[in-house]
Amino acid sequence: MTRRGIFIFAAAIVACFALRPAAADDGNLLRFTPEETRRILQHGPWPRPWSRDPSNRVSGKPAAIALGERLFFDPRLSSGNSLSCASCHLPAKSFADGRKLGVGLEEGDRNTPSVLNVRLNRWFGWDGSNDNLWAQSVRPMLDPRELAVTARHVADFMRNDRELRCRYQQAFGAPPAPADDEAVMVDTGKALAAYQETLVSGRTPFDDFRDALARGDRQAAARYPQNAQRGLRIFIGKGSCNLCHFGPNFTNGEFHETGIPVLRKLGSVDWGRYQGIKMLQASRFNLEGPYSDDASRSTATSSRHVALGPQNYEQFKIPSLRNIALTAPYMHNGHLATLRDVVKHYSEIDLGLLHSVHLYDSDGVPQTLPVDNLLKPLKLSGQEIDDVVAFLHTLTEKRAGAGIRRVTHKSNCR
Ligand code: HEC
Ligand code: HEC
Structure with a gap:
């Protein structure tokens, strides 16, 4: 040259x-393709706009939120004054408890879920046995393994404590009914619900990435760690995780079977959603029952149409994945200790463990069909598993408690 x-x-x-x-x-x-980008954008924006619950007449009301907060931390709502909601839903643990199974007055059968973002749920509990937040808040009071009290205990407590009685009057516009224990207990659940509706998880590194992609700000998007980007690509791609963990709250709100063993301590089986639907339909506290404040029953549509079928055996609610790094162990019974264990479970899933529906074809010959084919062993490499775990970590809020809606109320009740 x-x-x-x-x-x-x-x-x-x-x-x-x-x-x-x-x-x-x-x-x-x-280089995310336009289709990948479209799927990523579906997981935001965050937080979601807040709306009140029509089935709860004190939803969004500051006096009720303040009363509910008070009650959530008050051990006098339990037998022997020993436990409160916050004994299992600890603010410092993202409103879960870090245990395998919830422990109240006795150990239960299920893992304690976080109550952050519960306003976005359609169904409550791992089995969806409640269709509204106030009924779900009454449940632990009556459960003999949790707070173990009666409607009479709750109602007398609200009537006889001077300060709470005064706060109740401010929240509901009338003092606790002298003769109707159940109505006072349900209202207590409604105040607890009003408080829990304010509990929202904060912004995460994923949200910043997602919004940067939405704005076309490649420079800001590039700050998101590359291993998380690769994990995200699996999550919305060959992992198909987003089919179930869909949308801004990373759940489509429904139920599914994932091959987690369902045998309980005493040898009985946890039938999950199958039992949950039966309990929902039998409950006096569902959205079609006498305690819903939604006169039009507009919120009861899903409950009215829910139908029990063999596919519901061993189904559990698809949990949100927000703040997931803070709520180990995982699954309805805490069966998996770490996020790596969860991703490995999906990678190696044994389809033989999944429940099948038995049907007869037109000639009367029995056919066994898998419930659906959303899950298949993903056979991920060690690196890919690490990437998905790295991605899951970015769904955790940057600053603890930053998303919680602060609602102030001066009660002057003493
Ligand atoms: C002994 C521990 C314990 C106590 C005390 C407790 N909970 Fe829970 N909570 C649980 C467990 C376990 C579940 C899951 C129940 C199930 O699926 O059967 C749960 C579920 C919930 C849910 C449903 C969340 C969801 O995403 O579906 C809400 C809401 C809730 N609890 C609120 C409360 C309130 C309000 C109180 C106090 C009145 C309370 N809990 C007391 C352990 C507890
Ligand atoms: C077919 C629907 C479905 C698909 C697909 C799916 N999940 Fe899940 N996921 C669930 C259900 C249902 C549970 C709860 C199962 C239980 O408790 O027994 C769950 C639980 C989890 C949990 C534990 C949450 C907690 O709070 O305990 C994590 C983490 C998770 N999934 C991540 C993933 C990842 C990552 C993928 C893709 C590799 C994925 N999921 C694919 C339905 C699904």
Whole structure:
């Protein structure tokens, strides 16, 4: 090469680098296809707009929220004054408890879920045995393994404590009914619900990434760690995780079977949603019952149409994945200790363990069909498993408690 040739060659290389400053800044960003980008954007924006619950007449009311907060932390709502809601739903543990199974007055059968973001639920409990938050808040009071009290105990407590009676009057516009224990207990559940509706998880690194993609800000998007990007690509791609963990709250709100063993301590089986539907339909506290404040019953549509079928055996609610790094162990019975264990479970899932529906074809010959084919062993490599775990970690809020809606109320009750 001549000297002139060398000069031109060198100049060309310098020009190449000089022309790529934008590329150098977003070099950490994977090339997501338009379809991948569309799927990623479906998981936001966050937080969601808040709306009141029509089935609860004190939903969103500051006096009720303040009363509910008070009650949530008050052990006098339990037998022997030993436990409160916050004994199992600990604010410092993202409103879960870090245990395998919930422990109240006795150990229960199920893992304690976080109550952050519960306003977004359609169904409550791992089995969906309640269709509203106030009924779900009454449940632990009556459960002999949890707070173990009666409607009479709750109602007398609200009537006889001067401060609570005064706060109740402010929240509901009348003092606790002297003769109707059940109505006072349900109202107590409604105040607890009003408080829990304010519990929202904060913004996460994933939310910043997602919003940057939405704005087309590649430089900001490139700050999201590359292993999390690769894990996200699996989550919305070959892992199909987003079929169930869908939308801004990473759940489609429904139920599914995932092959987690369902045998309980005493040898009985946890039938999950199958039992949950029966309990929902038998409950006096469902949205079709006498205690819903929604006169039009507009919120009861899903409950009215829910039908029991063999596919409901061993189904559990698809949990939100927000703040997931803070709520180990995992699954309805705490069967899996770490997020890596969860991803490995999906990677190696044994389809033989999944329940099947038995049907007869037109000739009367029995056919066994898998319930559906959403799950299949993903056979992920060790690196891919690490990537999905890295992604799941980015669904945890950056600052604890930053998403909680602060509602202030001065009661002057003493
Ligand atoms: C002994 C521990 C314990 C106590 C005390 C307790 N809970 Fe729970 N909570 C649980 C467990 C376990 C579940 C899951 C229940 C199930 O699926 O059967 C749960 C579920 C819930 C849910 C449903 C969340 C969802 O996503 O479906 C709400 C809401 C809730 N509890 C609120 C409360 C309130 C309000 C109180 C106090 C009145 C309370 N809990 C007391 C352990 C507890
Ligand atoms: C077919 C629906 C479905 C698919 C697909 C699915 N999940 Fe799940 N996921 C569930 C259900 C249902 C549970 C709760 C199961 C139980 O408690 O027994 C769950 C639980 C979890 C949990 C534990 C949550 C907790 O609070 O205990 C994590 C983490 C999770 N899934 C991540 C993933 C990932 C990652 C993928 C993709 C590799 C995935 N899921 C695919 C339905 C699904």
